[in-house]
Amino acid sequence: MKRREFLKTGAKLGAVLTALNLGFSELLAKPSTKIKEITMNLTKIAKENFERLFGKQTPPLAKTDPEFFERYVNFAFDESLKFSSKLEEKQRLMLVLGALIASGGLSEFKIMLKASLNAGVKPEEVQEILYQSTPYVGMGKALEFILASNEIFKELKIALPLAPRANTTLENRQEKGLEIQRKFFGSAIDKGNAAAPNDEKHIRAFLSAHCFGDFYTRGGLELKFRELLTFVFVSALGGADAQVKAHVAGNLNIGNDRSILLATITTLIPYIGYPRSLNALAALNELSKAKA
Template sequence: MRQLFDNFGRIEKNDPEFHEIFENFAYDEVYKHSTLDEKDSVLVTLASLIACQSPKAFKKILLSAINKYITPEEVKELLYQSVPYVGFGRAHNFFGVVIKVFDKKGIEMPLENRSNTNAEDRYQKGREIQDRYFGVEMIQAMNDNAPEGQKHFNTFLEGYCFGDFYTRDGLNDQQRELITFTFIATLGGCENQLRGHTQGNLSVGNDKEKLVSAVTVMLPYIGFPRSLNALAIINEICD
């Protein structure tokens, strides 16, 4: 995996002291304490860089990883999945980065349509996923207890976030929830949502070890405060 990340030439040339410290930590020491496979490691790293707003690092890693550890279809779905969590304002630049990388690699666009919903069934299918991930009772209670004038946010979650995005092909449930956990942990300040998606990860089969490994992989990019907050929530929910 080290070759994916050993591609930050200007820093290496102009500040070799920092480059050596960071490289040894992020690309050797960190991976000794992660059990994620190569694909999940790349997905978590790219997801964290989107939420960090680091398009240059994202581009360098994607150039090395595409068609080796991650497919063009998976990159597309990573971008789509990011939008309801980091917002299109943050995700927008990364669509442009991906277009440039795909063009450089000779990947023909647009890619195949991966949607599995339409205007009539997107709410129903989104609700089915919510119920499966978080439990029927919890979702129903959330909807029942929404304050007057704010119920449309739950409708947006049902149809847009889960109906339009989670139902798509290209990534499985475990991958979608893992990168969603990564987006939220990287953003910080979203502890209630991180609790919910920690439980969502457990529901789809991602165990505590996998979540701790994800935090281990993203730590060099998000720093210790957000990483330790994420670990505290993992311990709270899993234990």
């Protein structure tokens, strides 16, 4: 009996010591976390912009990678914004969503999607960005983002499916798409279609009917913004230099001037990096005059 009582007492004492140990470990851990948070040097503007979009709760990345987080937030939410004032906040957020889809940044997309919805971007606008991305990034990539967005919509109690916004039929989609192409690219579209070899004319027809007829004609986003969004898709993809030039021209023709395109490139830099941003800038410089 004495031996059993001793073992029970020993077990209880061991449990108490373990609990004290754990509590002591937590106390030791807390100061280092606070030090990291205190020494993180965010600018006033970056901090205000970040907290307005994401709230005041400290993100996990700020705890695990405070130096990285500090530089990212200061650059993306202060420095780059100083030179992209030509765009409204909602426009910037929607273009960032488009860039993240094209570049494959699913984790950041989910974070930015919630921030965008908090900032007033409508679910139907998000859905239109997702749908329009498909002919540029392909179904294999677009589907991941559509499914991730649907999960977030459900989490936020946004009922699915959203209201339909298609404005073409199977019979008129090609002609309606061709009409939009002419607005962007003028007579070059008809000349290109006429000059195309017979064995590839179906691809030209696909572009008119599917890419433009199925998506550009939809409700939910203005036509000028859709063309700006396409510039973002092809810029963020990389390796699509000819398409970037074509959509610089399309944007200039539809009324998105150099200042708008330059503000867009500036907005994208934190999310797609410098090589793709500089390629887009080179295309812009080739087709529009830089200010002295």
